[in-house]
Amino acid sequence: MRLLILCLLIYLGYLVFKKLVLPGQAPTRTPEKEGLAMVDDVMVKDPFCKTYFAKKQGIKSVIDGQTHYFCSSTCRDKYLEAKKNSKQ
Numbered sequence: 001m002r003l004l005i006l007c008l009l010i011y012l013g014y015l016v017f018k019k020l021v022l023p024g025q026a027p028t029r030t031p032e033k034e035g036l037a038m039v040d041d042v043m044v045k046d047p048f049c050k051t052y053f054a055k056k057q058g059i060k061s062v063i064d065g066q067t068h069y070f071c072s073s074t075c076r077d078k079y080l081e082a083k084k085n086s087k088q
């Protein structure tokens with residue numbers, strides 16, 4: 001009989017615990033994600049070959065603390081090479 005009461009107490013404790021924990025588990029939506037999708041198609045200029053292309057298709061590269069976007073990795077390499085040569 002004692003065991004049955006103990007089981008009942010554990011069950012009640014479980015119910016209270018469940019009630020306390022569940023409200024905190026509600027998933028929170030992030031509105032920032034929707035905002036990011038809108039600035040996806042910004043046109044940027046390749047500093048090497050001077051062509052315009054969509055930012056998301058370009059290759060992002062940080063050179064001397066400045067962010068540059070290149071249409072291809074070839075342009076990026078050539079730009080870096082030209083920059084290196086101009087310094088010497």
Ligand SMILES: [Zn+2]
Nearest residue numbers: 046049071075
């Ligand atoms: Zn290019």
